[in-house]
Amino acid sequence: MDAATAPPPSPARWRVGLEQSPVSSVTFRHAREHRVKACRGIILKGMCGIVGYVGPLTPSDRPLSVALEGLARLEYRGYDSAGVALATPDGVQMRKKAGKLKNLRDSLETDPLPAATAAIGHTRWATHGAPSDENAHPHLSADGKLALIHNGIIENFAALRAEVESSGVRLRSETDSEVVAHLLARAFDAIGDLTEAMRTVSARLQGAYTLLAIHEDVPGVIVGARRNSPLVIGLGEGENFLGSDVAAFISHTRTALEMGQDQIVTVSADEVRVIDADGAPVTPREYTVDWDASAAVKGGFDTFMAKEIHDQPAAVGDTLLGRADETGRLRLDEARIDESVLRSVDTIIVIACGTAAYAGHVAKYAIEHWCRIPVEVELAHEFRYRDPIVNEKTLVVAISQSGETMDTLMAVRHAREQGAQVLAICNTYGATIPREADAVLYTHAGPEVAVASTKAFLAQITACYLLGLYLAQLRGNMFIDETQALLAELAEMPSKIQEVLDTEGHITDVARDLSGVDSVLFLGRHVGFPVALEGALKLKEIAYIHAEGFAAGELKHGPIALIDQGQVVIIVVPSPRGRDQLHAKVVSNIQEVRARGARTIVVAEEGDDNVEPYADVIFRVPQTSTLLAPLVSVVPLQIFACQLASAKGLDVDQPRNLAKSVTVE
Numbered sequence: 145m146d147a148a149t150a151p152p153p154s155p156a157r158w159r160v161g162l163e164q165s166p167v168s169s170v171t172f173r174h175a176r177e178h179r180v181k182a183c184r185g186i187i188l189k190g191m192c193g194i195v196g197y198v199g200p201l202t203p204s205d206r207p208l209s210v211a212l213e214g215l216a217r218l219e220y221r222g223y224d225s226a227g228v229a230l231a232t233p234d235g236v237q238m239r240k241k242a243g244k245l246k247n248l249r250d251s252l253e254t255d256p257l258p259a260a261t262a263a264i265g266h267t268r269w270a271t272h273g274a275p276s277d278e279n280a281h282p283h284l285s286a287d288g289k290l291a292l293i294h295n296g297i298i299e300n301f302a303a304l305r306a307e308v309e310s311s312g313v314r315l316r317s318e319t320d321s322e323v324v325a326h327l328l329a330r331a332f333d334a335i336g337d338l339t340e341a342m343r344t345v346s347a348r349l350q351g352a353y354t355l356l357a358i359h360e361d362v363p364g365v366i367v368g369a370r371r372n373s374p375l376v377i378g379l380g381e382g383e384n385f386l387g388s389d390v391a392a393f394i395s396h397t398r399t400a401l402e403m404g405q406d407q408i409v410t411v412s413a414d415e416v417r418v419i420d421a422d423g424a425p426v427t428p429r430e431y432t433v434d435w436d437a438s439a440a441v442k443g444g445f446d447t448f449m450a451k452e453i454h455d456q457p458a459a460v461g462d463t464l465l466g467r468a469d470e471t472g473r474l475r476l477d478e479a480r481i482d483e484s485v486l487r488s489v490d491t492i493i494v495i496a497c498g499t500a501a502y503a504g505h506v507a508k509y510a511i512e513h514w515c516r517i518p519v520e521v522e523l524a525h526e527f528r529y530r531d532p533i534v535n536e537k538t539l540v541v542a543i544s545q546s547g548e549t550m551d552t553l554m555a556v557r558h559a560r561e562q563g564a565q566v567l568a569i570c571n572t573y574g575a576t577i578p579r580e581a582d583a584v585l586y587t588h589a590g591p592e593v594a595v596a597s598t599k600a601f602l603a604q605i606t607a608c609y610l611l612g613l614y615l616a617q618l619r620g621n622m623f624i625d626e627t628q629a630l631l632a633e634l635a636e637m638p639s640k641i642q643e644v645l646d647t648e649g650h651i652t653d654v655a656r657d658l659s660g661v662d663s664v665l666f667l668g669r670h671v672g673f674p675v676a677l678e679g680a681l682k683l684k685e686i687a688y689i690h691a692e693g694f695a696a697g698e699l700k701h702g703p704i705a706l707i708d709q710g711q712v713v714i715i716v717v718p719s720p721r722g723r724d725q726l727h728a729k730v731v732s733n734i735q736e737v738r739a740r741g742a743r744t745i746v747v748a749e750e751g752d753d754n755v756e757p758y759a760d761v762i763f764r765v766p767q768t769s770t771l772l773a774p775l776v777s778v779v780p781l782q783i784f785a786c787q788l789a790s791a792k793g794l795d796v797d798q799p800r801n802l803a804k805s806v807t808v809e
């Protein structure tokens with residue numbers, strides 16, 4: 145029996161302080177505190193990436209180059225089309241192309257746009273209308289003086305479209321967004337002020353939106369608005385930036401402002417003004433982005449996914465950093481939950497989607513073992529619609545890399561409405577989910593660009609361990625020396641992950657050999673089960689190979705019928721030093737599938753010789769406590785999927801039909 149799976153100690157022996165750590169300082173122009181108003185109800189939201197840049201009134205090429213660079217960093221949000229609009233001395237100039245950003249770049253090289261003072265840019269994930277040139281953003285007003293980009297879905301667009309068309313305007317696209325361009329232009333003509341026009345029009349829109357607009361009469365200004373879609377502001381010297389997230393401008397400034405719900409921003413080269421829906425000035429929260437610009441580029445790897453797999457020792461190490469106070473006690477990043485409430489929690493429900501949900505499955509094993517609290521794990525979209533039993537004694541843990549996943553956000557809102565406390569585990573500072581949660585534990589994986597999540601997964605698992613240890617400490621399930629022993633073990637994980645990365649050559653050879661297979665099954669048990677599920681998901685989403693993950697114990701209850709001559713089966717084997725003879729049982733499973741003709745790839749600890757007779761291939765991982773093993777055992781599966789997809793010549797970072805952040809229900 146290893147340390148992490150030893151029986152938990154008896155409860156309630158000491159108390160700890162829960163510190164509220166200020167994460168940013170507000171040094172902006174207006175004094176009023178900004179509060180996020182959680183928006184109730186079901187909202188559909190489109191994805192898409194948005195960037196804006198305003199510089200000096202002397203036109204230059206910088207607005208376009210900043211916009212294109214921002215779009216390249218935001219392409220993970222959608223890549224159905226890309227477009228830019230510039231405020232130039234010749235009025236608003238626009239170019240947009242269906243397909244990836246490269247198509248837009250090629251067009252601009254062949255037929256360049258003039259120097260400008262401001263730019264807005266958009267990369268699209270299609271919702272209303274096919275991915276065509278016409279439906280690409282920006283959209284122009286009828287007189288061509290105003291350009292607008294939009295992320296989201298305008299739910300009342302049919303009525304607004306009818307209104308616009310009845311005024312004699314012929315719409316050029318099938319989008320809900322173009323309607324807003326016409327409404328905004330009309331409001332500007334009537335009011336003569338772009339900010340006020342945006343405020344008036346926004347008030348008429350239902351649904352979700354981030355909007356940015358430029359107008360040729362105010363060439364040094366971008367006006368933006370947001371509801372239920374993200375928008376952040378980057379503060380520069382004599383220039384300012386806007387983006388769906390900080391990746392849009394990270395190479396130019398690290399000083400950012402959070403935009404709240406239903407706010408309007410007016411940005412020029414020297415000033416940023418934010419107002420609320422009533423027109424009252426607002427002071428947005430200023431913070432420093434601690435991501436390195438180089439973290440958002442490939443760093444010598446062929447793909448972002450490969451780079452992000454190699455970022456994992458740092459992602460785990462950084463997520464562990466600075467968690468304990470001077471007395472060694474753990475703390476959360478932001479805590480707006482009373483300690484007594486956390487002590488009285490009788491159920492934890494983890495809500496998340498995709499890979500984040502598999503991190504939640506790992507959390508269940510650890511938190512139940514360490515804290516003796518029942519933990520349920522549920523896909524956020526299922527939780528939201530099944531009338532879950534949730535009350536003030538329920539702690540809902542929402543795990544999301546992006547913090548913008550609509551299914552998870554809706555589940556968070558639903559849980560809070562039922563009286564539950566919500567704790568977010570998130571990788572994106574200031575995203576909607578952590579802002580609406582009662583407490584936050586940030587992962588520090590840095591920007592994850594590849595659609596297939598890797599380093600965020602390991603960071604999420606790490607954060608779940610920290611949460612388990614924090615609750616165990618708070619509720620008295622562990623002495624401080626016990627939590628510290630586990631923290632010390634966690635601190636060794638980055639170098640163990642690196643040891644797995646060092647075996648990449650062997651895994652790559654195996655992946656290349658198997659690039660022709662059309663089905664792979666994954667088996668795992670205990671914490672190896674979510675690892676198997678994650679291994680299968682990686683292979684499906686980037687290599688387009690049919691892959692299924694099963695609990696190894698379930699094999700004889702059905703899945704074994706799938707085993708045929710040559711079927712590839714990847715088995716995640718628990719530590720031979722673990723409890724309950726799980727190791728022996730999984731080794732039997734390997735024998736069972738091999739006897740029926742399967743080709744077996746076994747993920748096993750260094751020194752585990754028992755698996756050798758039954759494994760065609762072994763991916764070795766360092767010895768680790770059972771509960772912490774997912775941090776190493778998933779790594780070969782990530783490399784396997786990445787290298788197999790590369791060997792097939794597929795677009796590893798931007799797989800078909802997917803986008804990084806799923807912000808539609």
Ligand code: M6R
Binds near residue numbers: 499598804806
């Ligand atoms: O941003 P989130 O963590 O909320 O995203 C959740 C899932 O959409 C995400 O993990 C998805 O499953 C990835 N493509 C998996 O690689």
